[in-house]
Amino acid sequence: MSNKTYAGIPQEYAKLETSKIVLIPVPYDGTSTWQKGADKGPKAFLDASENMETYDIETQTEVYQQGVFLADAVTENSSPEAMVDAVHKTTKKYIKKNKFVTLFGGEHSISIGSIRAFNECFNNLTVLHIDAHADLRKTYQGSACNHACAVYEASQTTNLIQVGIRSMDVKETTVMDTEKTYFAHELASNEFWMDSAIDQMTGNVFITFDLDALDPSILPSTGTPEPGGLFWYETLDFLKKVFAEKNVVGFDIVELCPNKKEKSSDFLAAKLYYKMLSYKFMDENIDDEYDNTFESKTQKNNTSKFIEDDEY
Ligand SMILES: [Mn+2]
Numbered sequence: 001m002s003n004k005t006y007a008g009i010p011q012e013y014a015k016l017e018t019s020k021i022v023l024i025p026v027p028y029d030g031t032s033t034w035q036k037g038a039d040k041g042p043k044a045f046l047d048a049s050e051n052m053e054t055y056d057i058e059t060q061t062e063v064y065q066q067g068v069f070l071a072d073a074v075t076e077n078s079s080p081e082a083m084v085d086a087v088h089k090t091t092k093k094y095i096k097k098n099k100f101v102t103l104f105g106g107e108h109s110i111s112i113g114s115i116r117a118f119n120e121c122f123n124n125l126t127v128l129h130i131d132a133h134a135d136l137r138k139t140y141q142g143s144a145c146n147h148a149c150a151v152y153e154a155s156q157t158t159n160l161i162q163v164g165i166r167s168m169d170v171k172e173t174t175v176m177d178t179e180k181t182y183f184a185h186e187l188a189s190n191e192f193w194m195d196s197a198i199d200q201m202t203g204n205v206f207i208t209f210d211l212d213a214l215d216p217s218i219l220p221s222t223g224t225p226e227p228g229g230l231f232w233y234e235t236l237d238f239l240k241k242v243f244a245e246k247n248v249v250g251f252d253i254v255e256l257c258p259n260k261k262e263k264s265s266d267f268l269a270a271k272l273y274y275k276m277l278s279y280k281f282m283d284e285n286i287d288d289e290y291d292n293t294f295e296s297k298t299q300k301n302n303t304s305k306f307i308e309d310d311e312y
Pocket residue numbers: 108131132133210212213255
């Protein structure tokens with residue numbers, strides 16, 4: 001990918017030194033259990049991005065001018081554990097370069113590595129998990145680095161908020177914090193869910209966005225589509241509020257499983273990524289220095305650092 005830039009933007013906006021944003025592709029599909037193909041996700045996403053117009057009407061910005069560096073893809077796939085380690089290491093490397101770090105998967109197990117990196121670099125981290133599936137299994141098919149385990153670690157070490165959930169195993173109910181879970185069937189009837197979820201977030205928020213959270217009518221190309229998902233404008237409304245009210249420190253988007261005959265999902269993923277960047281940087285001048293606010297914690301505390309009575 002040496003000469004390729006994100007969305008085909010001019011080279012002057014794609015250099016590592018001057019870019020505020022880093023995009024790490026992770027074309028990994030080692031543990032998916034139904035339809036394979038999430039390893040093709042980053043390429044389909046990048047192809048669609050090149051065909052997208054880069055002026056965002058809503059924010060009246062061209063966020064690519066903040067600089068987007070397209071990192072080398074993380075291609076380690078010798079084992080799920082080795083892949084997670086590689087994602088963790090690469091994510092942390094770019095956080096420490098003071099970049100706004102984003103990742104595009106790949107299946108959801110990549111997020112175990114990205115969340116671990118962000119949690120080591122940002123205090124009192126909230127993980128906002130948008131997904132059809134709870135992903136709270138401690139292990140699945142012999143590995144703790146399976147896509148079905150994507151946020152188990154986050155449930156133990158961060159303030160985990162889950163949105164859009166409509167599929168889970170009964171065993172996951174013992175791990176899930178239902179006070180911080182916004183099931184898909186409840187979103188339709190509770191007009192205050194967005195504010196309620198945001199009220200439960202700490203200052204620093206990492207978003208892990210599994211595309212199967214969206215309704216299959218707008219995003220069919222994913223490994224495990226589930227009926228009854230989120231729609232485009234409610235998703236954008238929610239994200240825009242989160243970016244406005246919280247310090248979103250990074251995000252990943254996962255589980256695009258491209259289908260040659262159905263390109264609208266690829267394009268949706270491209271637009272979603274660009275919208276999230278636009279919301280992040282809408283009030284930031286191009287010439288302003290960027291500070292991603294990371295502070296490496298000297299001691300890693302593996303027990304939950306989230307205390308119920310904390311005020312935030
Ligand atoms: Mn999912």
